[in-house]
Amino acid sequence: MAQKKRSRSRPQPSYKRTAKEKLSEELDLPLASMPGMPNIELAGNRQAVVEGCKGVLEYNENAIKLNLGKSIVKFVGIGLSMTSFRFEQAVISGNILSVEFL
């Protein structure tokens, strides 16, 4: 009786993967280390460090929308402020209620 042939390829996600994702997977490197890849670090819901920020699209005390190149991230919260914005790195402080990718 012929055994069922196992598929050797990995399960494919339902979205289209970028070349950087594929490369990091092949080389077993963290995706954040890929050049030009935006990186977001959260310290609880009080501070977010966004690397790879190309510009500010919306700025007020309740919402900050940042341009990450190929995507947009929106922080919604109370009393939000941008502590620093230098060298494509933005630090957002305040009471962050939600992080949304657009």
Next chain:
Amino acid sequence: MFLFRFFRWLLGYVRFTAEGGFPERFINLCTNNGIVIWNIKSCSGVLYANTSINGYRNIRPVAKKSGMRVRIFRRYGLPFFLHKYRKRVGLLLGLAAFLAIITLLSGMIWNIRVIGNEKVRDDIIINAFAQSGVYVGVSKKSLDSQQVEKAALNKLDSLLWVSLNIDGCTAVIEVREKIDAPPVEDDTSPSNIIAAQAGQIVVLEPYEGTAVVNVGTAVNKGDLIIGSVTENKDGTVDFQHARGYVVARIEQKIEAKQSSAEKSAVYSGVRKHFTLHFFGVNIPIGPCIEPKEKYEVYDSKTWLEIQGIKLPLSVTRRHFLIYDEKDRQMSAEQAQLRVTESFINEASAKLKAAKLLNESIELLKTDKSVAVAGHFVCNKNIGLEKPLQVEKGG
């Protein structure tokens, strides 16, 4: 982070407000034009942010492009502080004087500390170093440690080693004291044993030398007991260092007397004189007048200290204790107690290491005095070494 904030304060920065127009565009344009802004907060449509002085100078075109009106909210940092007080010459002079005084005073010795001494007093060492050039108020630059150490060591015979270390404005003198070598007894030079007291010999054991007297012989003070001269069989003589054990029965009389009336000092008052020592300068506070009456004088010095470190500020109090000598009549009990004390002291000194055979003590009281007379008979070692004096003849 503190260093970062300090440098920002040193260079100066402004907190400004921007309103109207597009805040997002304003932030982006600032970043693109190299204007560093931080602590950006939006409050009721007004944007608050910090920027450097140069950044604020270049911010106008950016604000114009984004349609915002910028205004300084507050200025921070040293440049603004100095600008505010630029016309106050006195303040500037005060600051310069402060820096000059600090620089001048920190180049001097204000405190001298001695460590490592046990027998030699601090003030003796400090005085020796003062004569060698280390004293309060001397300039640190003028000190040659090695030269000073040598000079001070020559003045202090009881010290083996000294080291001078300058720690800030404190001169730390580290010393090591000499340990005296034990005395070496000279048992080779010829000497006799004579009687230290008059008595009758009861024990005579000559170890070296020749016994001149026998047991039972009465000797006077200074009589020869064991001679150093030993005659050999061939008729020649040797001079030896006589050694031996000589015990004699002696009589010892001890008397102590105490008068009922004695002169004693009655203190009537204290006069004080203060001298302030400030940065090596002695400032007398008021004239120092010596009392016309009889007086005793002593000084006490108090230093101003912070956490055990002496500061160059001290006060010397000179106390003149004024007194008058008056005859004081002692009670019979007081006089008896005093005479008994002096009798015991004398007896214990004279009858040390003696075996008592007989004793009689008598208390004699008169109106004006009290006396104690003791008569003791005891056995005591009366041998006393006396070096032989040899005269060199021509």
